[in-house]
Amino acid sequence: MKRLLLTTALVLAPAAAFADTDVSEVIVTAERLPSTLDQTPDARVITRDEIDRRQAVFAADILTTVPGLSLSRNGGFGGFTSVKLRGAASDKTLVLIDGVVQNDASSPNGGYDFSSLDLDDVSQVEILSGPQGSIWGSDAIGGVVSFTTRDLDGLRASLEGGSYSTVHGSAAIGQVNAASAISASVSAYRTDGVSKAANGTEDDGFKSWTAGVRARIDLTDTVRLDGQVRYNEADADVDGYDAFFTFGDTTDRSKNRSWTGFARVRADQFLGLDQSLSVSLYDLTRDSISAFPSSYDARRATWRWTGGRGGASDPFAFLLGIERDDTEASISTGATSDLGATSVFAMARFSPVDAVSVTASLRYDDPDKFSGKATARIGATARLPAGFTAAASFGQGFKTPTISQTVCDFCFPAGPSTGLKPETAQGWDASLHWRSADDRYFVRVTGYRLEVKDQISYGVGRYVNIDRTLTTGVEAEAEAEVTDQLSIKVAYAFTDAVDRATGAELLRVPAQSGSVALWWTGDRLSGALTVRAEGEQADSDPSTFSPATRDGFTVADLSAGWKLNDQVEITGRIENLTDETYSESLGYGETGRAVYVGVRLKR
Template sequence: MNPIFLYSISIVLASLSLNSVAEVDEEVTVVGTRTERSINDLASTVNVISSDRIEEELTRDISDLVRFEPGVSVGGTGSRFGLSGFSIRGIGGNRVLTMVDGIRIPAEYSFGGFMDARRDFVDIDSLSRAEIARGPVSSVWGSDALGGVVSFTTKSPQDFLQDSERSYVSAKAGYSSVDASTLGTLTLAGGNETVSGMLIYTRRDGEETENAGGNSDLGPGRESPDEQDIETNNILAKLSWAPSEGHKLTISVDHFESETNTNIGSDAGTSVFGTRINSRNTDDEKDRTRYSLSYHFDGEFPLASQVRASIYHQESESIQLLTESRTPPPFIANQTRTRLSTFAQEIDGITIQATKQLEIGETEHTIVYGMDYYETSVETLRNGGIVDSAGVAVPERLPFPTRGFPTTEVENLAFFLQDEISLLDGKLLLTPGVRFDDFEANPVGDAIYLDPRQGNPEPSPFDDSEVSAKLGALYRFTDSLSAFAVYSEGFRAPPFDDVNVGFTNFASGYTTLPNPDLESETSESWEVGLRLSGDYYSASLAAFTNDYEKFIESFSAVGFDPFRGLLLFQSINRGEVEIDGAELKIDADLEGIGLDNFSFRGAIAYAEGEDLENDTPLNSIEPLTAVFGLAYDAPSGKWGSNLVWTLVKNKDINDIDNPLIPGAPVNPRNIGRLPTAGYGILDLMAFYKFNEKFEINVAVYNLTDKEYIRWIDTGSIGLDSAQRFTQPGINGSITLRFTL
């Protein structure tokens, strides 16, 4: 770890005054321990993004959501498939658990160049908050919490029915120049202490996201983004019933759907196995629907003082259609090729969690225990064909329809136990926790998967179990100063598509093999931290080291089949990865230095990672990033503004595994990653409340019109023009909200 960096942020912390007069608000989180806790009482690092902050920053999507969260990122620039999942401290994809109201978001799945189902299934306007747990937390949440957890909580009727209000109606409209998108949200809520309900509907229409590119030429040299039309709809409905004090039942329905039409101009004029690609157009649809029934109990009986239980069903589907005009040798007549890929998941589950507070001698205990059970069904199908200009079918070497893996049922049963122990009159807080997960995958080899032309073997079932542990400690030296340390473990069960992947491409000369002997990926994390808090400020400093083992490498070359003349590929467990880093966060009310109504926030994230087996840098690590914000809120509360400065260090050749050096020869089979320059950008946000019923929010992003490429997006550049992956120049957003 960079010693100069650690020394510098230590000086910043030490320079904070301990004098006090006006308390900084404390943030409350659930994701760290499954119980409501102040962030200052956690022996770990958690960030909370409130709905107020979402509104003030004019957040449109999950990428905007973490715009000002160093160490957390979302990629997807320049892709037809849209935004990818979250990356936390250099670990991303399905290694970060993402949930909505405690229910897992569908997993990512990709196959070849025409299928990439991603995890952008949430509309931001439906959220009351987002919580981000950094580092492994499988002792709390189980599989996939290898790199961290992103937990979304949707809005509820109680968020709108304050005090004696019995009804609430609001309409919100917005526009963003960055993608010419319009937004409309209607919110209805009503009820009383016994029965309450809510309905939120959001519609978004937009186009491709702007960049700093120049030409709109067809082909890989294209700098402008590929043209897109995007439409999304989201409905969230809830009905709550509180039959008596301490008891509440809530029925929730959440439906999200999105359709994106793309003209992939950057592919026009390219060649695949000697065939010229004239044009490619895609129609990609995805949807997610969730039904859940939750029960909350708050009271006292021998086994629990609080119970949280839910039963749920969720289904999702990604449908991706490609229509391609192509001209094969001798380049006389055109053909039309189609590829239709689907990926569907269904999950049914039940969660029961109980909390009991006890006093044993001079110690206080908050015991959390319970079980999670969920059953997931996953299925994929690929179909396609080629017709000539006369509409006559052209034979293909690939058999259709086909599956990349057999339809699979996955069962997971888990039991967890955690004890928050308060000692020494509350000065010392110990939090041991343990979780046992048992999982089993049962594939079904149907006629499509076992088509003799495909050559797939009979799929193999898979079962395994994991025990994940955690031990955290927090010590309060004074009311203003505390320190924490935590050891935690994480794991990810082998994915269904790695255990039983099945695909043979005779044209390219390779086949894939299943591997029922795969082991779970595991991680161990050590983190220490220091927190300072006063009436004018709060600050935290954390340093961590994470060790990851048995990472699964998909489609690794394992040999050659001389009988069929095919290369053999298989998913296998690889060696070790280590990630070290440090993070600093400061929030301050500047009234203490005479700047009334001004506030400051700052955050810095630094990490370095290494593949210990190959002794190479880890390309998933983001560069050193800092975010500083200065806000002003008028004494009247009618208006305010926030200026945010984001600074990102360059990513140079020495920090990259297989760097792409400009001007050097390029291996088309292993292109490498382009180094990125450092950059700084300024964003300005403001609001004005005309009255209690009408409010306007505006934002101007990238005030200096800076041209830059984010490191997370360089993995998608390939042989295309890097300009197409630049971020937008100066752009603006506006929203208007009217409340009855």
Template sequence: MIEIFFGFLTLFVHEDPDIDLQLTVYSSKADRALEAIPGQVQVITAEDIEKNQWNTVAEALATQPGLTLVNQGGDGSLTRLFLRGANSEHVLVLVDGAERNHAGGVARAYDFAHVSTVGVERIEIMYGPQSVLYGSDAVAGVINIVTKTAKEKMTGAATATWGEDQWSTRAEFQTRTGETGIYVSAEQRQSGGLSASDDRQIESPEKDDAAHTHARVGLDHKFQRLQTGIKLDWLEGRLDLDAFGGDFGDDSNYRGNIRESSAVAFAGFQWFEGAESRVQINFSETRRRDRNPDDYQPDLVARSEYTGHNMELDWRNTFAIASSSRLLAGVEWEQERAEGSDRYYFGDTPFDSALDADADTRAVYAQLGGTWPKGSYLAGARYDDHDRFGGELTYQLGGTWSLSDATHLSAQYGTAFRAPSLYQLYSQYGNRELEAERGKLWEVGIHHRWSNLEWDVRHHRADYEELMSFFFDPETFASYYINEASAEIKGTESSITARFKQVSFRVYGELLDTKDASGNELLRRPKNRYGLSVNGQYGERWHWSLNWLHEGERKDITFDPLDFSQVRINLKAIDLVDLGAQAKVTQRMSIQAHISNALDDEAVRVFGYLSHGRRYTLGITAHL
């Protein structure tokens, strides 16, 4: 089969365009070139999103090496990300630099369930420790979603998509007059047709619907030496929930609502050649509200409502040192706030809990990067002062070495931390004596480039200590969080990428070895994962895509029905194939067709929860 594929591939090879490694990585804060960063970086562009018809950020991330997404059901269900096997709360998620991790959540982990790709210019994935630049939560890596900025005088597009159990509409518009530009985008999506819980005790379980509305606005203006801008992002999602996965988990009354928003205001000034400053103010808010009326007494409503706020001020300066080095130095202030409450019933008796807390963090950081005749180097340090648990020092070292014009070695080592969440500190299960979780991470790699071919191999290791876990005291019957867990993660990633005139492809694979303090595998992390992405073009009007993802077996837990003890089980391997085609009908109109999960695989990532089978969609796009 491989021979047939590569034989077919040669039919399209007419030109050999070079692979561009000068792509700027904005989440490096100093806007460094991709090839100057020693750690692994992946960039998903707007062109990639359009060609593969990825409607959500989760769909795009699922095709990348080292990223495992775990969802509890179909569209709109809770979706967490494991980056190189690390916990989901060890990944910092940004939108235009604004932190979107839920400050009111249990561990501040981010939920990717409803995030649309509408108006997205690129998605940057920085692997490895990034606490030097971003402080808490950037332990295993950073996901930075960069939205579009107006580039042309006036353009726009509108798309409508239909499927058996889903529909969506999206629109984008941009205009630029002189030095002022505005970009507006919005999407509305609704889907259903699936019960999240695999409840086999009910003949016809309720189908859980989901819907979201996502809008983005960007405004910028450039003066002679001053660049200013504002970016707004607003998301609201609605979904039907089930009580839990598996038998008796279906719940026809359970409803959830999530609302996220962020605002970014920035100003960048060039003092003189080689000296620049940037001030950025970020604000974000996440509100999650769940309600579940009792089946027999509708007036008894179990509910949970938590809101998290983040406010951040970042002042950073970049200075050119000689001709080959740049110093990045900055100060940062952040305030997080959480408020919310829970109510549940035992019989007719209500039990309530509430949370209202905040914390401030002040930080100073510096990073020196540059090139030398045989490669590049990067070194940095940061000190964070958290007003609840004290200070934390992190650092990072890395570099690249050129064996030849085509072959490069790279290495990176760094430390990182995650501060306890406000929920873990101050909720009814909180512990004010908690310390920060800490990680030591390193990776080494080799990268080879020849014309239109690119080959990359990386080996990484992470050691996590002082991880927080939920503890129940059998003597006092008290429950609270403590620092007692640890984990060790090792892995190897490899990829081959080729770009030709009418076809491009990437093959990637990874092996992952995880274990906790007891030597057990971490839950829901596949030991092996590999995939294939192909994009092809036929003439000027036709484009097609194929994405195949294989995830090996993984461990999960269930409960023994007799004594309710935890039992570790194996979840079977997953094979997902997505097919897409697009045709340009006229200069201003195109049509799209897409088949997701073409093999109709039962892709169970969490025991007891179902996922969508084969689905067909058709779409039409009109351009201004």
């Protein structure tokens, strides 16, 4: 483990790679003001090419190699899965699908469960690290993970099966032309699984399916309508506590159903601005099926107008926006409550000289039940001689109390919380990049600091603002195109995340993590070998609830594809190649060595 992390630290190559892709052509849309990667030092982009090469099925499969991102999962195959960026608690990661917020408003902390987020219809994943409150408002203290679904021109299908009686299939069809596009996709997954509890003996199965439809039509040369609807349903066996409150095998299940979508009209050069008006909708139902069953619902509607000028390559661009967000969710009593906010924001990017790009944003959020809050962010990049680029940014973030925290759900004695304040954060980072003239080599080292104030915790019978957390760290990445067919990518992160009041390490944030990936692309054969490692991390023993340490681990995955022709590819992959026994979260089980084979079709 130590040897791998040392090697990772010295080689310095990236996890979220863009091999075979011109970096100047990769557009970061989660910035709202479209920007290239060179203009957004806090952004990492995972392309469809990487998803396909690694044969990733779910979001968790592809995010584990992003430096500064820690993933917690309550057991393999459908266990509750959360993501932390730069040490900030998982509820401080804002999750978007096509710009629609996915965070669970009915959850006590408002976090998002990544366990069933299928990647089959995803074209690109963007990770913005650090406070992004001035861009996206509440919940973006740690950063943003944004998924963009894809248009399809033609037909594609895939079928895969393997260990643990796992079957995964997908199909999609679409048509794209200059004036319109429409596509539809469906994917399904089932497995007998493994025990969620590491000390369990029974398999815990998992089933999930996702369907989506995207469409656009150009009404005129300057006016376009587009929209999307996406539905997901997941059913997972879970382990927990029996009647004697002993942790282990149970017959409990969780069932989640969600749909999300948007409708938008865009008008270019209308009253001198490129304008957009959209409505986004999100609906979630999650059921816990056990001796003590429960059911929760959440709904969100967001109206948004934006107007601006300029594209990613222009020396000056700006964007103005107004949005209204209304959220409603149920609580443990069966009653429902709501929260809402009205926001205005502005962003601008300009280049005072050709080698320098500056981006600034300012936002004011006016929540219905809390005082208004302004947040700002500024970042700059400067091209230096010999292929070097320096970058730095400073940002603020905030998070309003959730519906559960506002009404003090699960509080004793019952009654609404009083005096709760929104959580706030500020952070900075600075990085140095180097890219070779032939674009075959890339290195980036980033240092950062993130402080969260007034973090909300459950105190003696109710929610209170007590915690102050501080994370400092270093993220190092690089890539090397060794030959036209072979590339190497490695990432390393050192993260020091502590509770400032007690000095204790924050839970489920490994101090050291790293990954190494080898990519091979030939005329017919392509493949990827990915090795990732995490050091020890502070955790909580699910059997005793006492502080404990989760051991570090190293796991390797191997994937390969053989093209029979332009339409048919045979695929195969081995997960956990060395059959490592490990846990993402202490006390929860993960899979041993697993083998899958499949076929992909396209025309």
